[in-house]
Amino acid sequence: MKTPKFRETIMQITAYVPGKPIEDVKREFGLDDVIKIASNENPLGPSPKAVEAIKAAACEINQYPDGACFELRQKLAKHLGINPENLIFGDGGDEVIFHFAEAFINPGDEIITPDTTFSEYATSALLMGGKPVTVPMKDWEIDVDALLGAVTDKTKAIYITNPNNPTGSLLPKEKIDYLLEKMPEDCLLFLDEAYYEYVDDPGYTSSLEYIKADKNVLALRTFSKVYGIAGCRIGYGIAPKRIIDLMEKTRLPFNVSRIAQKAALAALDDIDHVAKSRKVNQEGKAFLYREFDKLGLEYKPTQGNFVWVDVKTDCKALFAKLQRMGVIVRAGAPFGAPTHIRVSVGTQRELDKFIECLKKVL
């Protein structure tokens, strides 16, 4: 059969390769106990209130969801202190990244990202015929001057993940202010705040003040991390209405399921679950720092729910050995870091197992 002629840009895109699911690793290596600390999920599981809401919503799935997410929009707007029309919802935060690209990126437009960050910004730009430009980080920190140095008259947006995935580093308020002051006026700052609920650094500022001031800022947030409902697929963008209105034109009519909307509404109310999740993350981070110190491994103190550590050996080989022992982490190689791994902060039992296996492998 002759395949229909495809778009040339598609050849520049590598399909996303997620980590292996626990069940696959169990089957492949004949293991009973496998832990996955690779995808920055919530190790406590979902918000129990969200689970209850999902059960109740299950009887209504013969009906389409509310395409406008009215109830969630109102509640979230109140929670964030913004207007409901400043929000757009996505089938996961991932989809919001694509909504932006579809509405704003023309063939030949450039986007700028640090070279060690989330892959989907580049993928979404490539899909639209845009050109991702990457700039090096400095000691795993975002280098604002390097980002500005890469700006041309084709630059459409600069992407910052704050805190950054996979390095866990934070861009403080004064650097965001500086970036916004120096960026061309018609360029957008995409601030991905998927992990913002975990931040405890007093120098952190969220995107909301810029959005309220009508700057060209689009923030991304998600219910996949601290709220623990990654499997439902729901995230959202926050931006001035003039930006949201354009993105809305690209959104599929019923992109966020009924189940996801109900789960998010309940998770937002589950203050206990959020507090517990943050506490477990604090304790897990501290434990990992202590153990890495003992092993003489350098790590980046993190503001997220994962730690970026230099294992001083080929990370792909280490990843494979850990996997055979029932521990799934994220290798640094796809991020261009051949001796790093990213470890999600798991429960104490998971972290004990990880450290025990890491010691054996090293």
Ligand SMILES: Cc1ncc(COP(=O)(O)O)c(C=O)c1O
């Ligand atoms: C930095 C960052 N942005 C966005 C996402 C997308 O999250 P989701 O699509 O699950 O909402 C992730 C997921 O890991 C992420 O790490």
